Amino acid sequence: MTSTLSALATAVATEGGHGGGQAVVSATGVFDLTWLLIAFPLLGAAILLLGGRRTDRVGHLIGCGASIASFVMGLVLFFAMLGEPSDGRAFTVQLWEYVNAGGYSVDVSLLLDQLSMAFVLLITGVGSLIHVYSIGYMEHDERRRRFFGYLNLFVAAMLLLVLASDYLVLFIGWEGVGLASYLLIGFWQHKNSAAVAAKKAFVVNRVGDMGMVLAMASMITVFGSTAFDVVFASAEGASTGWVTVIGLFLLLGACGKSAQFPLQSWLLDAMEGPTPVSALIHAATMVTAGVYLIVRSAAIYDLAPDARTAVVVVGAITLLMGAIIGCAKDDIKKALAGSTMSQIGYMTLAAGLGPAGYAFAIFHLLTHGFFKANMFLGAGSVMHGMHDEVNMRRYGGLRIMMPVTFITFAMGYLAIIGIPPFAGYFSKDKIIEAAFADNWVVGLATLLGAGITAFYMTRLMLMTFFGNRRWQHSDPPHESPPVMTVPLIVLAVLSVIGGFGLLYLGADIVDWLAPVTGEAHHDLPMPLWLLITITLATVVAGVAVAWAMYGHRAVREDVPAGNPLTVAARNDLYGDAFNEAVFMRPGQYLTRSLVYFENRGVDGAVVGTATAVGGLSARLRRWQTGFVRSYAATMLGGVGVVVLAMLLVRLP
Amino acid sequence: MNPTNYLVLSIILFSIGAAGVLVRRNALIAFMSVELMLNAANLSFVTFARMHGNLDGQIVAFFVMVVAAAEVVVGLAIIVTIFRTRRSASVDDASLLKL
Amino acid sequence: MTFPWLTTLIALPALGAVLTALVPSGRGPLAKQVATGFALLTLLVGALISIQYLFDVDMGVESETYEWIPEFGASWALDVHGISLALMALTVLATPIVALAMWREAEDEQRDPKAFFALLLVVEALTLTAFLSQDVLLFYVVFEAMLIPLYFMIGMYGGPQRRYAAVKFLLYNLVGGLAMLAAVIGLYVQSVDAGNPSFFLPDLIALDIDTTTQWWLFVGFMLAFAIKAPLWPFHTWLPDAAAEATPSNAAFLSGVADKVGTYGMIALVLPLFPDASRDAAPVIVALAVVSIIYGALLAIGQTDLKRLIGYTSISHFGFIVLGIFALSGQAATGATFYMVNHGLSTIALFVVVGFLINRRGSRQVDDFGGVQKPAPKLAGVFLVAGLSGLALPPLATFLSEFLVISGTFTRYRPAAIIATLGIVLSALYILWLYQRTMTGPVQPAVEGMPDLRTREAVVVAPLLALLLVVGFFPKPLTDAIDEAVEPTLVEVGVEPPEPLAPVAEHVEEGTGR
């Protein structure tokens, strides 16, 4: 992994000019095999899910093998890409024609450029580490094979998402990761809470999918296509109104997948899934798909300042919301989930800043992938040793029992709160800079977020690894086996050097991405050193407050009452309560009243008509007296009528 | 003589026959009224045959007679059967054809 | 004179029905084998025809016309075009699967399976005739005749309320049929007035009918098709029929037989009454949108498994009708494609639900819970079938739903946006159903529930596999459909919407789009 990064860095160093809209060429040589990236994990998933019990014994190995094979393929492609000139690193691989209906045609083709390359390495690299970690974590689960099948399915779908060259194909991957997420959140199906959380995640994501579908429908209306090249190239010809609409629809989609306000509610519940899932899907990769989507659609957002503003606002709100929620949670995974929301808020905010921020969004996305996966896996390791206890108030002083976990977790901790020279410092600081350059308010929000981040992460560290021991097990906590700690160590190393490496070892990730995202320089309203000082001061203040509250004093085992803000934060800032009051309850009433209306109104009208006809028939039946003379009279009358009718018709 | 007179006579006989069917309860009289109606129609046919110089009217009347004979045979057999079981020749007594 | 493949395709199941009926009673297994054998034979012939049209291989299939009632200009005229091809393929494919799925249903009701299987083949023959017919009178006759075997299938082999459901089904559809009969006669009179008395579809399409008359005839045809399809508010027979018929019968009914209604809309109503269709499109689109949302909301509110699936079908039929009357090539292709996919997906759902009901002996959702634990494979196929129902890519249902929505968006934006809500609602009803039945703590009553049996796997696997394969490689089918849909829309006289923004030049050259 480290070698990858240095290679990346050296490669970046050699690369020179930049500017958006590089030419995309058909893939040749090794790039023609890009599809293998997806094929490996897909094959793995197929074998594991269709193979049945026969593959139980080797299931985890097949799963890991598929993921690692994909990673190796990614590396091969990466090095091949380094050999190309910096403005000729985008390749398309035409696989097959998907559909052609009413003039709208879609090809299944892959686009491999610098942006997707970065994601491929993140997904397969971190994904492989988490696969390996899961061998240990899921060892005692009888359905481990299936777990690996789902993980492989996820990796395949996620790779399709980032490699697609058409929004429709991207959407297939988009829904694929949603499905994998659904399956993995609800992996422990016998728990009702897990099943409910899985359903919630999927349904909320579907609300976002509405945005995706409508965005694509708008693209078809405006451009007649959803292919990246057509849409991006024609975007300038479209009216600002349409571009803004498309941008807002895409933002809705991104909000769903990345748990951004107002669709954030599912992410905290998603922690019901096994911890490796939380690390891979709900921290490092899938939830960042929204950011990828926005950055990938740069050509559209560049033309729609209003949509960009909306993205920034959403990012800022989520960044603060997530941070506040993270402060109040006692469940270690939920605290980390709040943190994830908040960090993705940073990325979204950065992406909303336009060309000035795209690269930093991706930069932070990558470093966040490292340190957040590290911390989630660390939390998993803690839980593994603590018999699946997740309440931090029952932890305490674990640094002695779990030294490796502690150290690696600490690396992640220092990275996320942004202490130089750890990874998070570089990426987050860049975002704060860009935010201040854009707007004071947004800048202050990011600064405040940094402070709160320092507070809640310190709180988490102190409650878990320091302080008094609040656990009562006959069987004391133990360190996890090497198969789990080795991935932790690798990720910890990445958390330390990732930021520095990506930014300064050789050259800049900003330059690497520039051919895709474009580049813009910003002017800070204050000297850079001042801003860095202020930021670090805020972080230190956050750490100090946390230490005063949780390090200085003993942590209580029972939950203190807390102030209104704390209570609100514990309740996810009433996001669920809002959804319940505004959508669920009225929805239930609506459904119930519709069922009533259906039975009484619509069906009632039909059945009522039938009853009325029946009643009328019962009355008309009395005409049937049985007296042949009555019938004869009727007949004669009828003959008269018929003759009369004929006369009237025939005679002039 | 104006042949229309025959037609008018035919109408009168037909109507009387129809009235007989409608008002008489006795199955035999009702049945005979039907025969009267058939005869009235036959008279019209014969009159028209002569009026237009076309023999077909007479042929039709002939067939009507034959069919009427067949009908009488079956009809009377039914009346006799009903009389045997019900000891009555009133058509109103046989009013079971209803719900 | 080439071999009459199309007539053979219809004659095979008809012959099979006769032979099945001739099997001595008490030899149930033999009757089933004969019926399934003929269904498979039909599938073979259907596959042969499909190959010619999907992959451009000449198999010698040609349109056929034989005199039927020359006095009226009615003929036994059959032809295949993209739309009918898709539905024909669906029918021949679904029948053997449904036959296999209902293998034990008649016995479970303590009834002779012979008639059940014979009737199924009769319905297949009639449905195929409806899809292939090029003669409006012939279409009408089979459209109505189809009700009789279906009536008996529901009324003889269903649940406790089956008679009520069967009568309701029959009466509803007869009302529609009556309106259609009047319209068929009206149409014929138009052809007489034009000097060419005929029921032959191309002749009738060539007629120039004034708008008022078109409106009346349109209403007659549409009423029949809207009831059959079924479109809100003419839908209430479907949930009853779906709930009371045996699961496979319900599957065949809503999966295949009801497609005659939507087929009629796109293949008869649009080309025959272009002006009226254009004028009425906003109304129909509104009804379709109501169907989508209403069906989905009611599905959420159901407690009976089969009723629930019935309501999901109403929602999906709403999408199909929406696509047809959005009057854009993309939406119409999507709608026709949707018919096929919805057929496969609904059959899978009904059949799997049938397995569940058969095991538990109850149709109530609350009687299940935690089935996933004792029967993981069953839960797996249920989930995949359900995911096809909520149109998850890459299952084929997704593409059709997307084409319908995006095609509608180009013309009726508010309708498309509201219809998109269906995406969320469908996820809600399917996953909530899955959650209540399959996950959570294992209910005592479902402990030891047997997992998927081999026969059941053979029934479900091809459906799901097809949904997946067609989902990945839809082009041959959608191309065939698209080719047939285009002239229809030209007939209606709507121009395909142009992209609002000029396509950048270098892209046009570069990729040849």
Next chain:
Amino acid sequence: MGETALFWIMAPIAVLGALGLVFARKAVHGALSLALTMISLALFYIAQEAPFLGVVQIVVYTGAIMMLFLFVIMLVGVDSSDSRVETIRGQRAAATLAVLGVIVLLTGVTVRATLPSEPTGLAQATPDGNVPAIADAIFGTYVWAFEVVAALLITAAVGAMTLTHRERLFHRPTQKELSIKRFTEGPPGEAAGLPVPGVYARHNAVDTPALLPDGTPSEASINRVLVARGAARSTEEFRHHPTPADIEAGAEGETDEPVGGDDDTNGGERA
């Protein structure tokens, strides 16, 4: 001229006959009136150049069909007369309305139609006379209809026989068996058979009851059908009222119970 006279004489007779049918209380009267109408119609046929039909009318209708009716009337009861009270509500009104309607309609048509005031006549159509012409038509143009009608007649005849045929459910007792049964099972007084009616000079008729040796009239001696029709005379009329002397005479010997009538058991024999 002759035809006109015939018409104006026979037409009222025909109408009267028809009215007689409708208004007759007894079916037999109605049948006879109808026969009258039919004969007059036969005359009209002959007058209108249809001698063949006229003859057929007399032979088939008056001769065969009307006789058939009379037979059935005899079977049903020649004397029974119908009540004139209408039992179906509104039937008379409906009938009047319908008949008037038909009259108005048909008359209207006939009057409005443009009919020749002088008939064309059949001279041209039947050069060889009426009967050969009809024969030509029946066995030529209409031979198929003729054959079908023949089949119809046969079918009707078979049908009538089937309808009126009664399957015998029991063995019919012979006279010998009946007399043995009388001696072995019946009361001794009936062993010699039931008394014969009408033994008086005054009333030598079947409607008067026999007087038994003890002077009581015997109901068993009268035919049941007469009793049912109310045509039998009252038995009381003939009861012998015994004088005191008779009573004394009777007291010396055994007083026989008057032979009561379980005549149903033996009624079949007399009938």
